[in-house]
Amino acid sequence: MSKVIDAVFPYVAYCKANKILRKILLDEPKGVLCFNENADAISTDVLKDQYTETMRIKDKLEDKAKTNVVGLTITITLILGATGMLTTIYEKYSYPTFSWIAFILFTLAVIYMFLAGIIAIKVLIDENKIFVINLSSFAADEAVLREDYDKCISQNRTQNIIRNNGVFTSYKCIRNSLICLFLVLVLSSVPYVTADHDIADLEYTNAYKNYSFVYASSAINGVSEYADQLTAEMIILQAIDSGMLDKSKATPISIVDKGNKLFIKFGVEDNVITVFLVEPYTTP
Secondary structure, three states, rough: OOHHHHHHHHHHHHHHHHHHHHHHHHHHOOOOHHHHHHHHHHHHHHHHHHHHHHHHHHHHHHHHHHHHHHHHHHHHHHHHHHHHHHHHHHOOOHHHHHHHHHHHHHHHHHHHHHHHHHHHHHOOOOOOOOOOOOOOHHHOHHHHHHHHHHHHHHHHHHHHHHHHHHHHHHHHHHHHHHHHHHHHHHHHHHHOOOOOOHHHHHHHHHOOOOEEEOOOHHHHHHHHHHHHHHHHHHHHHHHHOOOOOOOOOOOEEEEEOOOEEHHHHHEEEOOOEEEEEEEEEEOO
């Protein structure tokens, strides 16, 4: 369970781990030799090589942080494109739950992307610390130099762990951001049709997409109470398609749809359909 929490909230685990590591750095540093039984058998040259290795690892981790920063530009581009997908989801699904899910996923993607950028930059700037050998140690005897190497190796290793935590957490935030964007893409791509209408109805409506609808206040109330918008528009378009109406006629036209039990009054002028009234109709 803890792994799932760390995967969903990587920044929290990052802060907890680095808080412990920074406390270790602030305390009296312990060298690496104290953890070896045969410390005396380790020469100063070996310690020097280990010290150089910590510097190499530092450079490698910073290169990875730079790669994450570059990867963020791709994520930002995808996020900008996802705003159009939110509109598609809003128009596709009749249930607001899907729109809210998409909005939450999009918001999480932005938050993850923001955290990834902050952490990656933090690795390159705030965590750009190294512990070096004092010049006085080179002038002293070998025992002092060994002790200084020992201490700096331990400190640099701890600092590298902090850097590694930052790089890995930044990567996980980018990964989570892309997952959220992928889920938004899936929601916008699903060939879903609202339950109240079949595909034929939608195709019929799309065939007359050159018409635009304008609703009077009384019609808006009727649509919200007695019929959904797509049903009302389909009834009007079917009436126009039947050839029974004069399309240039601007005066209100009244029609009755017995199947949906609706009375609709509208006018047509220059491909603009003005809906004046939508009321329930009771068959006498």
